[in-house]
Amino acid sequence: MKPLFTQLRARLICCLALLIFLTGPVQAQSLERDSMRLSSFTPQAGPVRLTDVASAVDLFIPVSGRVTMTDARIELRFVHSIALLAERSFLLVRMNDITIAQIPIDPLQPQATARFMIPDDLWQSGFNHLSIGVIQHYTDRCEDSLAPELWTELDLHQSQLEFSLTPKDGVLTLSHLDHLFGPGIGAFGRVTLLSAGTDDAMRGMVLPLVAQSLALRRRFMPLLIDHVEWNDPAKRDDIPGPLVLVATAAHLEDLLGQEAPAVKGPTLNISRTPVVTDENDQVIMPSRVQLIVSGRTADEVLEAARVLSIMDDALNPVPTLTVVGRHQTPAHLAPLARLVLHPEQTYRFADLGLPTQSLRGFGAHGAGLEVRLPGDFYTHDSAQVELLLDLSYGAGMGPGSVINIFLNGDFVHGRLLDEGHGAMFRRYRIVLPARRFMPGNNRIDFEFMLRPEVVGGECAGVDGRHLMAQLMGSSTIQLPNFGSASSQPNLGLFGNTGFPFNSEQGAARFDLLVAHQAQFGPALTLLGRITQVAGAVHDGWHLHGNLEALPKSSRSIVVAPTSALPEPLFEGWSVAFGRVTRWPYAAINDVRSTTQPPGGGFAAWLVNSLGLRPVPEYGGAFDDMLRGNVSQVSGLGPMGGLSLMSNPLQGASGAVLVVTAEDEARLTARIDTLIQPQVWSQLHGGLMLWQDMDTPVVSAQVVDRFEIGDSSDWLLLRLWLSNNPWYWLVLVVVGALLVVVSASWLLLRRRRSLEMQD
Amino acid sequence: MALVLPMDATAQLVIIIPLLVLLSYARVEADAKDSTDIFRVLVLVVGGFITLRYLSWRAGYTLYGSDLFSLIAVCLLFGAEVYSACIHFLGGFINVSRISRPLLSVDDLPSGTQLPTVDVMIPSYNEDPELLEVTLRAARQMRYPADRFTIYLLDDGGTDQRIAHGDPAIANAARQRRADLQALCTRLGVTYLTRPRNERAKAGNLNHALGHTQGDLVVVLDADHVPTVEFLDRTVPWFVRHDDVFLVQTPHFMVNPDPIDRNMLQGFSRMPSENDMFYRDIQRGLDFWGASFFCGSAAVLRRKHLEEVGGLCGDTITEDAETAFELHSRGYRSIYIDRPMVAGLAPETFSAFITQRMRWAQGMVQILVLKRPFMSPGLTLPQRLGYLSSIMFWLFPFSRTIFLVAPLAYLIFGMDIYNASIMQILAYTVPHVIATYIIADMLYGRKRWPLVSELYEVMQCLFSLVAIFKVLLNPRKPAFMVTPKGETLDEETISPLAWPFYVLFVLTLVGFAFGIYRLTAYPLTRDMTIVVLLWNTFNFVTLLGAIGALLERRQRRGSPRMPSQEIGMIEGAGGSPVPCDIMDLSATGARLKPVPDATNGLDPGEKLVLSTYSQPLNRRVSLPVRICSRSESHGVELGVKFEGMSPQQTDDAVALSYGDTARWLYFQERRSRPVSFFQGLTMMLSLIWRPFFLHLRAMMRRRSAPLASDRGRL
Known part of the structure; x- marks a missing residue:
């Protein structure tokens, strides 16, 4: 037995060696096996609920042209109603408009997992459209297509796409x-x-x-x-x-x-x-x-x-x-100017990426218009945005057919589609207060609910295939005059637009300062993320290997461990990182008035009683708030710290973003975490602490506020006074008293002169 | 605008609250006894700032429309607001400080002073001789050396032109009038003057008389304007002391309510008269700035100065203001004496009232267009502003009509006439309305109660608007129309001018119906709909009052009686004298309240003698009277009529009833009291309903009368 065992072991070793030899170069080519959650491909949070007789969710899976996707499998977890009819209910999966799976639904097993392959040849470079839909019925007879029994829930978080990637060869260009x-x-x-x-x-x-x-x-x-x-x-x-x-x-x-x-x-x-x-x-x-x-x-x-x-x-x-030449007109604008909308301009929907939308058939349909405003968008509270809609709907609309319009998720306008023979609107005017638009990205959603006419009798319902509505690309949005001013700190705005570290003006200079050149990498990583949210490169960044330029910089980002941060940087600020840490603990800081009218008291009561809503982003009066902070020797521990504040070293108009951690290694790791969407999307207020993606983020609104703006002193003044109205009141009263004293003196003179005459 | 609107609406709302508190505090202090002008100025400055802030906001952020018609409506409404604000500011400037001239008397002049000669001119056109007789008798009794003043009756109803009129009836009437008035003048020792042609109306009449007289001073009294005995005594010294004074104007004190007061407000003895605001406040304010002007009557003018401008000016139909403007432009001064020394009659019917007001409006707009007083180089800046204020006021029909119609444009036609959010309305509009009210209350609160101005303006606006348009189209066309005075009404009747108000009233009701529909059908604009509905309700209330005032109440007494505080004795043929209170008094009769235990035998038909002490004559007078009525609701009260009087007794009766300035002063002061906005509103709301329903009942009666007569015929 022993020689046989020895012989077998020798053959086995030879086989393994051959295998290693053969697979060596292949490993160098890296046949990677990986998996991703399906929820990664949709912005929708939580389970996706599919209702009605037929509905679907669309996922878009990007694939780099650098690799070939092979052996892709999907494991899909879902739950469905136990009332569904097995013979007529099933999931339908389509990849780039090709049906790749039909998954039967068993009402006896409402929780199920389906596994299916995606043929390799269906993948293409760029975005791949994966549609997971459901056809569901609960009876063979007359059926209410909106019955509450008709539902299937997809758990995209637990559903996986598993795949292998093969790098492509060829000459690089x-x-x-x-x-x-x-x-x-x-x-x-x-x-x-x-x-x-x-x-x-x-x-x-x-x-x-x-x-x-x-x-x-x-x-x-x-x-x-x-x-x-x-x-x-x-x-x-x-x-x-x-x-x-x-x-x-x-x-x-x-x-x-x-x-x-x-x-x-x-x-x-x-x-x-x-x-x-x-x-x-x-x-x-x-x-x-x-x-x-x-x-x-x-x-x-x-x-x-x-x-x-x-x-x-x-x-x-x-x-x-x-490169032998480069030309741009006008030269003073940065690429960001091409992305944001400009004051007093009218834009066609088609030019904003919303061409004519033809919406057909029964059910809910939507179309969204992205409206990107500058990060420092600020206008007076009487300014209005005017929508002039060209829209139409066809004949045969039934009760419940409506169009609802939402601005950033808030309902702003609705209309019944109740003309039996259809209707066409040209320049249908909707006026929205400009203040309801936020700096940065805004979205106007047009939601159509199309329902057929109600016809009496069993099974006499109209299926609704004739229903049609159109929103024309010729519709326009007209913006009012607005300027550049912003109440800071607003890390939410920073996270969405990169503001205040981007500009439409090419000459705007920003400084990226690190304590040591070893932090160039993390600093550039952070800058990359800012560029992504801004949507454009800004040719005005200067990277510094030390913090010496800080006093001269009006807009700067400081990436440094706490030990390297200069203490004067935090002077007058509720937050401080460094040898001594300073925190604006919530117990001694009242930041609630950002959502209340300035001054509180009677005015707050009045405004709140009437249900009026001030715009929180434009700040309130902070004079009456409880303010305070605690300075302590403690440190950040494993956390990274980020705070946006005015730059006391530079002057009142400066803004500085401080990103820090206890040491260089942690700083690099924290920035790597910070730019992940899960963490970045939680930027909020004026201060954020974070560790890794599994640790909850701590964010806080600090009470210290400052205003920054680029173009108009008038707007800045307005913004400042809106936050500090009592100064204006004092000015008015003093002015009035001066006028009163002067006028009274003149009147007295006149009266004496008349009395002398008499 | 940058100075006024540097903040958002929320912050504006916050700062406006302390400003309104400051305004209210200053308002209270402005009424304090030892207060100087400083608090009045503070109210005006702070209130003006709030209004300026409102207008800046309106101009900067709300003037747009979804279509051309909406835009026009928006601009018209804003124009009306700007106009109102201009009037508001001008009124504030004019009334910031007022002057009360010292009481001068001829007796106080240095001894040996040569008193000027005075021509008292009483122009007349169609007034009854009885009315004229009272005026002439009162004029005769003015305290002034008899050889230094002459009274002229300037009769334009008996001119050669009218006597030669092609219509025999008119010619005969003119001939008869001339004869009657000549007889009257002969009887009273007054000079009768007439002229060949009726040219340039009242101004022409006076100018003709100027050519036939030589007095140093000229007193102008309308036919119904009865002077007290001290009129010349108080006015002439100003001319003696100051050579540059061309005019001394005194108030027109009305002894009867105007038709709106009589038909609707019914507050003649409790509420300030409509013209009190002008004569007791505004003229004093104008006088402070040297801009008080001639009001056509109850005034003394210097002949020398009048002759410099060719007599009374006649380019416009308000020759009085025009003449004052011309003489102010030459640097001469005017004086206003706030002392009621002339009692007149207000128009009795709504038609007469409108005739009078249309003439004033047209005349003032003529001055605006033809004379442009705001550009006159001879006037000081305050004088220009004074004239501008007085003239521009008469453009109110534009704004008032727009304020009436604007809410209907929104409610019925859906035009976005007022582009504002509820927050902005709270931050800008409401404070502006409050500030405006506080200022108006401070300036005119004692003389003009809340909502009264609105009622009078609503009732005039439609007619005056047409009249003003005619002037603007042809500034020289309007003709002088004499205001009918001393009319009587035997029965209640609906004014023939009522129909435009019916149309507006129905439209307002339709506006309510549309408003309710809008509330339910357009939830997104519910806030604005509620605001406009409130506005429409305000218009509805004023229209209710207007319609109530259009039912003309009975007016049987040609000579109105005024309250009296005198005591007297009544003595019958055989009985002993009975003390009595004289409750009211006119030149033709009185109401007496005898002491309670001596009323036996005082029955209707009984002839008595009333004796009392006459303050103006400084002696006792005895007047024969006959009891016409007896009532016992508030103790025994007797209505008596003066009967069988000798000429001297007639003079005594006139002096007793019209000759005492103190009586008018007492009456004025008694009804000058401020009321709060809510008191005024409550009073108005309590007053409007009864006249309105009476009006409806009269309408029903008028409709049913023809039907009954038809049935009778059948």
């Missing part, structure tokens, strides 16, 4: 950047920037541009950015993942030697690095994607980075481009 750093599955979520040389000025401007450019390509997906100072050629070989080399041509030649591309001006080049092997030809670092941002001079490098931030990747199916 700049047009692949969109896939490599896009939001799809398989794209890079981490990148390392290598900057060569000692030109801090060039690096300080180029690195933010590059970080923003790449993060913007990721759209809403986080991008972790590392930074390495690249002065040793071998350093590049130690870094896994994609690389971005930022260097002048001379430095590239020094560091890459023969491998350096020819640089004849501002240059962008994409390629793969050679595979790194050891002396035994063992692969110690596989080939990686490498993007080079270069030029002959520092200015040319900067120009290359600028082009990277604005270029359409699809128009560059080449590995290298050299």
Whole structure:
């Protein structure tokens, strides 16, 4: 037995060795197996409830062009009504409009899990449309299509998409950047920037541009950015993942030697690095994607980075481009100006991404209009936004047919669709108070409920296929005059728009300050996330390796461990990080008046009694509030800290965002967590503490307020006085008294003169 | 605007509360006895700021419309508000401080002073000789050296032109009138003057008389304006002391209620008269700024100055204000004496009232268009503002009509006439309304009770609006229309001018119906609908009052009686004298209250002699009377008529009833009392219903009368 056992063991070892030998290169190609929750592909929180006879939920699954998706399976968990009829009820799954699964429903087993495959050939680069619908009935006879028994609930959080990814080979071109750093599955979520040389000025401007450019390509997906100072050629070989080399041509030649591309001006080049092997030809670092941002001079490098931030990747199916010129009119505007709507302008819905919507058939239909306003959108409280709708609906509408219009989820207008022969409206006017629009992103939802006429008799109902409504793309939205002013801190606004760290003005300068160059990576990661929410790169960021520029900067982000933060930075502020920590504990701070009229007391009672709602974002009077803080020696522990405040070192108009943690390692980890959607979406108030994605976030509204604005002193004054009306009252009373004294003196003179005459 | 609106509505709402508190405090202090002008100015400045703030908000943020018609409606409403605010500001400026001139007397002039000669001119056109006789007799008894004043009756009803009129009836009447009045003048020792042609109406009549007289001073008295004995004594010294004074004006004190007062308010003896606000407050304010003007009667003018401008001006049909304007422009001064020394008659019927007011409105607009007093280089700035205020007031029909119709435009036609949220209404509109009320209450509170102005304006606006438009189209066309005075009404009757108010009333009711529909059908605009419904309710209340006032009550007494505080004795043919209180008194009769234990034998038909002490004559007078009625509801009261009087006794009766300024002063002061807004509102709400239902009953009666006569014929 022993020789046989020995023989078998030897064969087994040979087989394993062969297997290892054969699979070695394949591992280098990385056949990854991964899974994701289906809830990742929908913004809807919680279970999805499908009601009525037929309804569906749409998921959009992005896939990077860098990889091929194979062997994808879906495990779908759902619960359904026990009243459903087994023979006529089933789930219907469609992938890119192809039906891939029909899952029967068993009323005896209301909780079920279905597993099915998605054919490999149905996947395509970009967004894939996965529709999970249900057809459900509870009787064979006449059926109320809206009966409450008709429901199925999908638990998308517990449902999984499992898949394998195979990287694609082929020559890299700049047009692949969109896939490599896009939001799809398989794209890079981490990148390392290598900057060569000692030109801090060039690096300080180029690195933010590059970080923003790449993060913007990721759209809403986080991008972790590392930074390495690249002065040793071998350093590049130690870094896994994609690389971005930022260097002048001379430095590239020094560091890459023969491998350096020819640089004849501002240059962008994409390629793969050679595979790194050891002396035994063992692969110690596989080939990686490498993007080079270069030029002959520092200015040319900067120009290359600028082009990277604005270029359409699809128009560059080449590995290298050299910029010979760039032109923009008007030159003073930043790309953000193209994304936000402007005062006193009228926009067609079609131009805002809502072309004519034809809504057919029975049930609820919706269309949404995205209205993006500047982050510092501020207008007077009498200003109005005017919607002029071109809409129509067809004949045969029954009771309950309505159109409801919502602004940011709040109902603002409704209308019965009660003309039996249909109706058409041109320039249907709806006036909304401009103050109901928030700075940043707004959404106007048009919800149509189409129902057929009621016909008497059993089973005589009209199915509603004839129902039709249209919302035309020619409808318009007209904005009032507005200016730039904002009451801060408002981390919610910051989280949604990046404000106050973006601008429509190209000349606006922002500073990204770190205590040490080791924090460049986390700082750039944070900047990338800000760019994503802003939706545009801003060419005005300066990255500093120290905090010396803080007193001169009007808008700055400070990324530093607590020990490196200067104490004067927190002077006069309720929050302080550093050797001594200062907290505005809720017990001694009353921030409720942000939702109450200024002054409280009778006015508050009056406004509240009448059901009037002041706009919280524009602040209230804080004079009467309880204020206080506690200074303590404690520290942040494992938490990261973030606070937005006015910059006492710079002056009244400065704003500074402080991001900190106890030490550098924690700071990096906390920022990596911060940019995750689960944490980022919880930005709120003026102060936030967080740890990791599983630990609850702590956020608070601090009582300290300040106003910032760019264009109009008048608006800023208005904003300030709205928050501090008593100053105005004092001014009015003093002015009135001066007039009264002067007028009384003149009257007295006149009276005496008359008496003298008499 | 930047100074007024630097904050949002919520903050505005917050700061307005302390401002209103300050305003209210200053208002209370302004009435304090030892108060100086400082609190009045404070009220005006703070209230003005609140109004300015409101207008800035309206102008900056609410003037838009969904369509052209809405936009026009919005602009018209705003225009009406701006106009009202201008009147408000001008009124505040004019009335910020008032002057009370010292009482001068001829007796106080240095001895040896040569008193000026005075021509007392009483122009007449169609007034009854009986009415004129009272005025002439009273004028004769004015305290002034008899050789220094002459009385002229200027008869325009008996001119050569009228006597030669193509219509024999008119010619005969004119001839008869001339003869009657010449006889009257001969009997009273008054000079009768007439002229060949009726040119330029009253101004022409007076100018003609100026050419035939030589007195240094000219007194103008309307035919129904009866002077007290001290009229010349109190006015002439101003001319002696100041060479640059061209005018001394005194109030027109009315001894009967105007038709709105009589038909609806019924508060003649309790409530300030409608013209009290002008004569007791505004003229004093104008006088402070040297801008009090001639009101056509009850005034003394200096001939020398009049001749400089060619006599009384006649380019407009308000020759009085026009003449004052011309002389003010030459740098001469006017004096206003707030002492009722002339008693007149208000128009008795609504038609006469409207005729009078349309003439005033047209005349003032003529001055505005033809003379442009606000640009006159000879006037000081306060004088310009004074004239502007006096003239612009008469444009109120524009604003009042718009305020009546505007809520209907929203309720019935759905026009967005007032683009504001409820928060903004609370922050801007409500404080503005409160501030306006507080200012008006401070300036005129004792002389004009809440809602009275609105009622009078509503009743005039439709007619005056048409009249003003005619002036604007042709400024020189309007002709002088004499206000009928001394009319009597034998029975209650509905004014022939009532129908426009029926239309408005029905429209207001329709507005309510639409408003209720809007409340249910348009929940999103419910706030605004409620606000407009409240506004419509206000209009409804004023229209109710207007319709009530359009039922003309009976008016049988041609010579109104005024309250009296005198005591007297009545003596029969055989009995002993009985003391009595004289409750009221006129030139033709009185109401007496004898002491309770001596009323036997005092029955209707009984002839008695009433003797009492006459303050104006400074002696006792005895007048023969006949008892016409006896009532015992408040103790025994006797209605007596003066009968069988000699000429001297007739003079005594006139002096007793009209010659005493103190009686008018007492009466004025008795009814000058302030009431709060809510008191005024309550009083108005309690008063409007009965006249309104009486009006409805009269309408029903009028409808049923033809039916009954038809049935009778059948």
